[in-house]
Amino acid sequence: MILVDTHILLFLGLTPERLSAKAKDTIEHAAPGELLISSVSAWEIAMLVSKKRIQLPLPPREWFGKVIKEYGIQDIVLDTASAARAMELPPIHNDPCDRWILATAMTFGLPLITADAMFAKYGVVPIIW
DSSP states (O other): OEEEOHHHHHHHHHOGGGSOHHHHHHHHTOOTTOEEEEHHHHHHHHHHHHTTSSOOSSOHHHHHHHHHHHTTOEEEOOOHHHHHHHHHSOTTSOOHHHHHHHHHHHHHTOOEEOOOTHHHHHOSSOEEO
16 A cells, blocks of 8 residues: 555646556556555645636546545545644644555555655655655
């Protein structure tokens, strides 16, 4: 099981050429259901669209559903253990969504596919990039 960061899902659905070779290889060789995405990523993507920071070819809910289905990515729901853990993390990363994603990886013992170098500064989960 591997957790996919929000921007990695955006790369997959919009600009796959932005993926590193290692991330691309990991995604391509993942077994069905092995890739997971936090449900906070769906909210984060919808928020980015509403603030006009990104554009999608479909409404956010449809786009998100299409991309996770295409890549066989399973949704991992927001849970109270990860919520509490996210609040306990030092504010190395200013984005609360990213701290929640990291806390989810910690709670479930998952590596994280991300290009965000801030996650590695925590040193708490394996980073794939």
